[in-house]
Every structure is written in structure tokens, then in C-alpha cells.
Amino acid sequence: MTMADDLAITSVLKESRSFAPPKAFAKAAHVGSLAAYEKLWKASVKSPETFWAKQAKEHLQWIKPFKKTLEWKRPFAKWFIGGKINVSANCLDRHCVTATRNKAAIIWEGEPGDTRVLTYQDLLREVSKCANALRSLGVKPGDRISIYMPMIPEAIIAMLACTRIGAMHTVVFGGFSSDALADRNNDCGAKVMITADGGWRKGAVVPLKVNVDLALEKSPTVKSVLVVKRVGEAGGKITMKAGRDFWWHDAVDSMANTCEPYAADSEHPLFLLYTSGSTGKPKGIVHTTAGYLLGATISSKLVFDLKADDVFWCTADVGWVTGHSYVAYGPLSNGATILMYEGAPNFPDWGRLWSLIEKYRVSILYTAPTAIRSCIRAGDQWPNKYDLTSLKLLGSVGEPINPAAWMWYRKVIGGNRCPVVDTWWQTETGSIMISPLPGAVSQVPGSATKPFLGVDAEIVDKNGKPVGKNSGGFLVIKKPWPSMLRGIWGDEARYKEQYWSQIPGVYFTGDGARRDKAGNYWIMGRIDDVLNVSGHRLSTMEIESSLVSHECVAEAAVVGRPDEVKGEGIVCFVSLQGGLAPSDKIRDQLKAHVAKTIGALARPDEIRFAEALPKTRSGKIMRRLLRDIAAGRQSTQDTSTLEDLAVLANLRQEED
Ligand code: WT7
Secondary structure, eight states: OOHHHHHHHHHHHHHHOOBOOOHHHHHHSSSOSHHHHHHHHHHHHHSHHHHHHHHHHHHOOOSBOOSEEEEEETTEEEEEETOEEOHHHHHTGGGTTSGGGGSEEEEEEOTTSOEEEEEHHHHHHHHHHHHHHHHHTTOOTTOEEEEEOOSSHHHHHHHHHHHHTTOEEEEOOTTBOHHHHHHHHHHHTOOEEEEESOEEETTEEEOHHHHHHHHHHHOTTOOEEEEEOSSGGGGOOOOOOTTTEEEHHHHTTTSOSOOOOOOEETTSEEEEEEEOOSSSSOEEEEEEHHHHHHHHHHHHHHHTTOOTTOEEEEOOOTTSHHHIIIIIIHHHHTTOEEEEEOSOTTSSSTTHHHHHHHHHTOOEEEEOHHHHHHHHHHOTHHHHTSOOTTOOEEEEESSOOOHHHHHHIIIIITTTTSOEEEEBOOTTTOSOOBOOOTTTSOBOTTOOBSBOTTOOEEEEOTTSOBOOTTOOEEEEEOSOOTTSOOEETTOHHHHHHHHHTTTTTSEEEEEEEEEOTTSOEEEEEESSSEEEETTEEEEHHHHHHHHHTSTTEEEEEEEEEEETTTEEEEEEEEEESTTOOOOHHHHHHHHHHHHHHTBGGGOOSEEEEESSOOBOTTSOBOHHHHHHHHTTSSOOSOOSSEEOOHHHHHHTGGGO
């Protein structure tokens, strides 16, 4: 598949392609017709408080009922005021008084092939033990716990244990570097860390504990560390600092297996999750208890049409918001069985995902376009070897999915039988905002289609005026919704500025979009300096500050360029300190430096050396020009040594 094929397919698809929900699927679905969806949606945006109050009573179990549905003092929302609730009790205890108690909550497979199954009762006991261990380490409600784990059941146990005692977790993706981990620990003042000796990835050990040790040299607020023994001897020697580091099997396993859930206020802070914005500093997105849980619960149920007998597999890492809402909280709150897999999709070969689906009879698969495109590249022979007939629904998330990949997913993985839901949302929104309800809304390759219930989306110009059909504009949300972010940790001004000031009166998503005649939304991607590399969000500024922290670099500018597999690739234009000549050695050093300071996910695809960076007369770097050069739309004829961008800059002064 090439981009050219894709363009051809897109133009064909524009004419007619849309897939109505299969009749049998619609008949059994929670929402089974377009009319039913439209009726629900209209009522939900007309009277959001009535709608959400009803959902909150129906879908959540309250310790104390709420008195008032919403207090909205823009841009600050409080939902379900006066209510008391516990997230872990909703995900576990309520299922342990029904037949669900002995149902598998987590079916887990490690990369080497080892397996574990935890029923809801098992999970409740493990979570209670971990919660008791955290309490014995002095953790109090509101304290921050940083979690840096491989994809093993203890990652979910740790998250739920925090919620059980009212502590906030901040999960840091295991692919982030020790520096990135230290920054996050410091920003939120984490008191305890939970990690593992390592995790398995592509047959090798990811040295998590070594990274933690390095991070803790720079993050003094962390007083204790719980360490799961995952890889043992294979990970080499790790050090356990006496009085600070405790093996999970010593500190947790001996604890009592019951723990009274903390009665959290609806607006009690639940977790923090760092994500990249358009500055050099990641922002800690704050989510609170009841509203977040409601969003995750109801969207899991309706978007994936979740039923009691489903086996739900969301391939995201718990280090991302998708792993929070659709690996852990949403499915567990619904009493579903989830599959969790530790390792790489191509280990030992490209058949791994499909073999897992066959082995566990997975019925719902939720993954990212990058993964789908990598599988296309690896070849149909891999999925074709396995029985994928257990699948009933497919989902996509994290980046725009190109129609050709969508069509392949539907045909080769879904056997032309499964609805495909392209779900648009963000770390900030907490749960899915735009997506077809699979039994109700026709699916259109490349479009996330219609807003979820209660979501009042619009496409506007920079003054907030709606643009016409099929015109591009800014995607905004006009009304507050329960799972929306409540702020940026420690930075109220940035919260107001980033999300609620750029376009008057509404939440600004940072994405461009258009809406077609049928009312379907087409997401066009970020319009700010945020890159989306393999569905992971990275800030160009963060990479630039990493580059300029290297002794050889005078100036750096980072832009994205289209990438057939990863969606976007990272291209860095660098001018070196006086007297230094460009070389492959420096190029490699710079790539390694970025990977070391941020994480391997930020490793540049290309470093290009320039005499000086092209600037406008007022001194702004000409990013649009650099993007064109990076994408090959404009040639400098010279990528080997030192590019002279000044000439091009002179031709393009209109950017000023
Ligand atoms: C950004 C949010 C949502 C969880 C994973 C990413 C892009 C997300 C889609 C989609 C087109 C998408 C947007 C958004 N994005 N889903 N279905 N189609 N673009 O969360 O790291 O907070 O990133 O990802 O640009 O703003 P995130």
C-alpha cells in the first residue's frame, strides 16, 4: 500500500462507500438504529444535566448519592456534587456480589508465553492487598503515586489500589527515559513509585528498575518503591536500596486481602497523566473520580457494544490514556473480560496478535492505525493463518486512519463481517467523543462519523463561528462533559490559556476537522506544534529543547513529515556550534541524545544540518517551509552535508 493507492481509494470512497450496521448486529445492539441514536443524542445535548444524571445513577454504584449534577463556572466544571463513590468498588466489588465474581477479569499473556488469569474475586483481593501495602507506606488520600510498569496485571492492580485509598496515580509509559520519569515525579511530587525489575519487549528486557534508580537520583520526593519481580535473573543484577525499595512479593503478598474502599468525593482527583502540548514541558492532565468513571463506563458499553460474553482486547499500554479508559477502567466497570498482552506485536513473529485472538477467542479488538499499517506491511499471510472468526467488532484510535488501512482492517481482520469504529478523543477528554455507535451509525472509512452521546461538537473558524459543510476548521466542544479534564497539574493559567481561550467560550481540541453533508466528522490532525508519531503525542518543542541541550547544537527546529506506517516521522533541522562540521557521528549522537532524554519513542527519523535555520524578518523560524522541505515538497538539493536554507527563506518571506 502506498500513499498514492490511498489517495485513489479515498476519491473512490468519497463517492459512496459507507457500511451500514449489519442487521443481526444492530438487532442485538445496545443502540440499534440511527433513529434511536439521533433521539438519544438530541436529548443529551438539549438537556445534558438530565441525561448525565440519569446515566450516572444507572451506570455507577454510589456510596452516597449526588445532590446536584453540574456546576459550570467556565472553564471549571464540577460534576455530581455531593456524591461519594469509589472507582475500585465500581470496577470490582460490585461484580463480586453477582455471578461475575468467578469470571475472568484479566486474561494475561507475557511475551515469553507465560499466562495468568485473574477472576474478579482474585483481582479484588490483589488490589486490596496492594492498597493495604500502600497505606502501610504512609500513602494518604490525594498523594501521588508514580507507576512505571510493563504490561503485567500488577500495573492494573496498582492503579486500582490507588483508587481504593483515594491516592492519585500517574502512570508513566515504560518507553520514557529516566529523565522524563524524573521530570514527571518532580512535577507532581510523587511520594511512592511502583515498578518492576524489568519487562519483556522483543525478546529483550526493558530495564525499568535501572531507569527508576537513575530517575530517583533527581526526584527526591519519592520515599518508597514497590518492585514487582517480573524478569528475575534474565534482567541482570538490580539493586534494592534498603529502606526505600521493597519487593512486591514481600510487601504486598502478606497483607490482608480486604480493604475498605475510600469514600471519594465525586470531584476527588483520580489520576494525573502527562501529555505533550505545544511547549517544551509536558502537562499533567488532571481527571477526577465520578465523571471520568462515568465517561469510561458508558463509552465502553456503547461504542464497543459490550456484552457479558465478550473478550475485550485493547492493545494500548497503560501508560497512555487509552490504556486507562479502555484497558482498565471502562471494561472492568462493565464487568467485562479483558485480554492483556505484555510484549511486541511481532514477537516471535507477525502472527502474535492473531494467534492471541484465536487462542482466547477475542471478540473485540481495539488498536491503533500504526499497528494496522505495520501488519499490512508484514503481509496477509500472518492473519490468514489464524481463525479470527471470534471477532465481532474492531476499533481504531490515536491518529487518523487512512481509508486503505481501514478497508484492510475490515476485510482481512474483520472478515467483512465486523463493524469498524474509528474513535476520536484525547487524553484531555478522558473518553471517546466522536465515533459511530456500531449498531446505529453507518461506518465511513476515514471518518470518525458522529459525536458520542452528550457531546456537543462543532467546527469553527478562529472567531468561533461555525464553518459550512465540508469546510475545514477547528474542532471544538461547546459544553462541558463528565470525563473532561479538570485542569493541568499546578498550572491553572495554562489550562485556561490552552483549552479555553484560543476560541471564545468553547473547549479547543487542537485538531482541525471538517464535517460532510451527512454530518460525519473527518479529523484532519493537529493544527498546533504537536506531532503524532505512531499514535503517540510528542511536542516539537520538547524535542527541540532536548537537541539544544546537546553541546554540539546551536539551534534546532523539529517538524513532522508524513510517514506511511507511523503517520508522522520526526525531522530535525540543526545548526551546529561554530566550527563544527556535520558528520554521521554527530547525527547518531543527536538521535541517541533525544532517545536518552525523552525516550526511544522520540528518536528522530532524520537529522538535517543547516548553515542557519530559515527565519522570517521578525526572527520566527519558518516552520511551514521546513515542513515542506522535510516532506520533499521543496528541494534544497542537498541533504548530505550542510544545507543553505537562506535562499529558500528569502523566496518565502510571506510567512512573516
Ligand atoms: C490526539 C490525542 C485518544 C487516545 C489516544 C491518543 C489524535 C486521536 C484519533 C482519531 C484522528 C485522532 C488527535 C487528538 N487522534 N484519535 N480516531 N482520528 N486523530 O490520545 O495522546 O491525547 O492524542 O490524537 O490529533 O487530538 P492523545
